[in-house]
Amino acid sequence: MRSIIAFFRSPLGRVVLLSAYYLVIIAGLVILYGKGNFSATEFVYQGF
Amino acid sequence: MNRLVHLWATAVALLVALAAALAYTLYAQYSENKYVHAVAALDHSEISMGTVMDRTALRQTDLLLIYGASELVLLETKYEATRFFSTYPTGFMVYNAATKGGSSLTVAQRLAALGPDLRGRRVIFAVGPAIMTMAPFGDVAQRHYDANFSALHALELVYSPSISLETKRLAARRMLDFPETMKDDPFLLFSVQQVADDSPLAVILHYLSWPLGHLRLAILHLQDHYATVEYIHHLSAAEVTVKRQVRQVDWQGLMTQAEREQIDHTDSNPYGVDNSQWPKIKELFERTVPPGSKDDDFINDVTIAREWDDLRIALRVINEMGADALIMSSPMNVPLWETIGVSERAQNAYYERLHAVVDPFGVPVLDGSEWGRIPYFSMDLASHASRKGWIYVDQRLDEIYHRVLP
Numbered sequence: 001m002r003s004i005i006a007f008f009r010s011p012l013g014r015v016v017l018l019s020a021y022y023l024v025i026i027a028g029l030v031i032l033y034g035k036g037n038f039s040a041t042e043f044v045y046q047g048f
Numbered sequence: 049m050n051r052l053v054h055l056w057a058t059a060v061a062l063l064v065a066l067a068a069a070l071a072y073t074l075y076a077q078y079s080e081n082k083y084v085h086a087v088a089a090l091d092h093s094e095i096s097m098g099t100v101m102d103r104t105a106l107r108q109t110d111l112l113l114i115y116g117a118s119e120l121v122l123l124e125t126k127y128e129a130t131r132f133f134s135t136y137p138t139g140f141m142v143y144n145a146a147t148k149g150g151s152s153l154t155v156a157q158r159l160a161a162l163g164p165d166l167r168g169r170r171v172i173f174a175v176g177p178a179i180m181t182m183a184p185f186g187d188v189a190q191r192h193y194d195a196n197f198s199a200l201h202a203l204e205l206v207y208s209p210s211i212s213l214e215t216k217r218l219a220a221r222r223m224l225d226f227p228e229t230m231k232d233d234p235f236l237l238f239s240v241q242q243v244a245d246d247s248p249l250a251v252i253l254h255y256l257s258w259p260l261g262h263l264r265l266a267i268l269h270l271q272d273h274y275a276t277v278e279y280i281h282h283l284s285a286a287e288v289t290v291k292r293q294v295r296q297v298d299w300q301g302l303m304t305q306a307e308r309e310q311i312d313h314t315d316s317n318p319y320g321v322d323n324s325q326w327p328k329i330k331e332l333f334e335r336t337v338p339p340g341s342k343d344d345d346f347i348n349d350v351t352i353a354r355e356w357d358d359l360r361i362a363l364r365v366i367n368e369m370g371a372d373a374l375i376m377s378s379p380m381n382v383p384l385w386e387t388i389g390v391s392e393r394a395q396n397a398y399y400e401r402l403h404a405v406v407d408p409f410g411v412p413v414l415d416g417s418e419w420g421r422i423p424y425f426s427m428d429l430a431s432h433a434s435r436k437g438w439i440y441v442d443q444r445l446d447e448i449y450h451r452v453l454p
Contacts (some may be wrong), residue, residue: 011053018057019064021306025116036271040147045315 069270076273080104081281085111085289089134095279096147097198099161099270103141104215106165113143115158116174117150119378119432123322127306127438130447135293140449146174149192151283152194152358153222153370154201156365159373160211160219161204172448173362176378177398178430179224179355181346186353190226197229199236200268205238205365206254207261213243213251217366220244222358235264241336255354299443306436319384322427322434324414329429330387342389356405363409374448375406378431379416385429395420412454414444 007013077100084104088111095101105111114120114129121144126132129142145158155173157167180186205211205219220243223229230237241262242254244375280288316323319333366373380395399415419425419440427434433441447453 003251015055015056017052019060022057022061023064025348026061034271034274036098036200036268036275038095038198038200038272038275042092 073270073273074098077104077279079277080273081312083288084108084143084285085141085290086283087280088141088288089130089290092164092279093147094274096145097200097278098275099158099163099200099204100269100272102143102145102158102275103162103165104168105145106162106171108143111143112140112172112445114146114147114174114445115150115155115178117178118146118148119176119178119430120144120146120174121148122432123324123427123434124192127302127435129438129442132438132442133445134434135291135295137293137295137297138446138450140446142445144434146194147196149189149195151179151188151193151196152355152362153188153219154193154196154361156219156322156358157198157201157205157223157369159362159365159369160208161198161201162369163204163208164369165209167210168372170372170374170448172374172376172445173366174378175359175402176431177350177380180350180353180401180442181380182349182399182430183353183355185315186349186355188355188358190228191224194229197226199230200265200272202230202236203239203261203265203268203270203274207258207265208369210369211365213254214367215361215368217242217246218357218364219239219361221410222361230309237258243284251410251441291374295444297446299439302439306434306439309426310435311428314424314427319387321384321429322422322432324427325432332340332429337387337389339386340389340394343391343394346385346390346394347397350401353401356401359405360409363406363411366411367409373411374454375402375411375413376444376448377414377416379422379425381426381431382420382431383423384426388429392420413454 008017058298068448080100081104084101085103085108088105098301102113120129130144133141147154152175159171174202179188183189192367195333202223208216220240221239224244227237230240239257241255242250242257313323314320317330317333320425321329380398382392382395385395386392396417403413419437422436422440424434425437425440426432427437444453
């Protein structure tokens with residue numbers, strides 16, 4: 001356990017932890033705003 | 049190291065995210081390639097504002113892509129090309145990307161969005177006389193343009209490396225005639241405005257925005273892949289099953305059968321108009337009009353139609369992107385137009401103008417004029433193909449695919 005804590009206190013451990021944190025943020029943004037809409041709009045075709 | 053820890057973490061996170069995006073793209077492309085033939089036979093309007101399925105279809109040698117408007121979409125019949133060719137009776141199938149309310153301006157953007165995949169590939173651009181002869185000022189209706197507009201297609205055109213700045217400028221100026229489509233997208237509006245403007249500052253701003261434009265496109269492509277894979281995942285086992293059955297097609301027999309069916313659907317009027325369309329136009333036939341009395345109005349409408357300028361933009365896109373395109377026109381419904389006072393001579397103004405616009409671009413055009421007097425070919429004034437008309441169209445598509453026609 002101590003060795004794990006020591007790892008995350010080391011510079012490399014902090015990079016790993018921060019990277020995971022940033023990835024969670026990126027994933028959150030993708031989930032919230034990532035979905036596009038490529039569906040044809042519903043409309044009444046007036047025709048001629 | 050301590051000072052750079054955030055920088056390293058950012059770089060690692062971005063690299064992992066990029067690798068995940070790349071992996072997902074590869075997976076999506078695998079799915080799209082696997083199911084493109086199934087999608088061709090289905091209503092794919094859920095993903096029709098994207099590009100990935102069109103691009104995938106374009107790469108298949110046994111799929112023939114059609115762009116255009118309602119002339120080849122409106123009537124739901126078993127003779128409609130995607131149904132008729134669904135079992136690949138003569139070795140190919142149609143991927144129908146034509147849309148209700150489609151116009152040359154939206155088709156120009158859709159073709160531009162196909163990117164380098166379009167070079168050397170055969171596509172059919174199905175046009176018809178409806179907008180040029182019936183719409184006010186021969187211009188696409190606002191609501192039809194809005195409904196067919198895609199930010200992805202528009203951005204692809206604006207940031208395409210294959211299309212000249214002059215063509216982009218012509219297209220962008222027309223796109224700005226429909227500002228509603230861009231009012232919620234400031235970046236798209238900015239991009240289109242810069243291209244539309246020919247001042248040196250606007251040109252500089254356009255090129256400065258190039259990286260941002262391509263970043264936005266990369267995100268849109270990822271979203272497009274996601275939407276397409278989601279669409280595919282929701283298809284049933286029956287829907288994704290493609291049956292191929294080569295058979296001899298009896299075109300003459302089918303025409304007789306389709307004509308009989310079409311006659312059954314025109315019993316509400318004496319003019320051969322489909323029952324579904326008759327209520328929309330019956331007022332035009334309430335009083336007798338002297339022959340040729342509307343010729344001048346008709347010729348004027350055809351001459352000033354804005355759709356011709358949009359068609360020129362689409363043709364410029366076709367040429368600059370190196371597409372092996374073919375323009376296939378629906379015919380004038382000659383007897384029906386004669387009934388409302390437009391002579392055949394005046395109606396020919398449509399074909400004359402069509403050739404005058406298309407021929408200088410060197411793109412082959414099949415104007416469809418030989419179909420104009422075939423009874424029950426069109427189901428209304430706007431040249432929407434009837435059941436019988438579809439058989440002629442199917443036969444023509446077959447000849448185009450097998451290179452019997454140019």
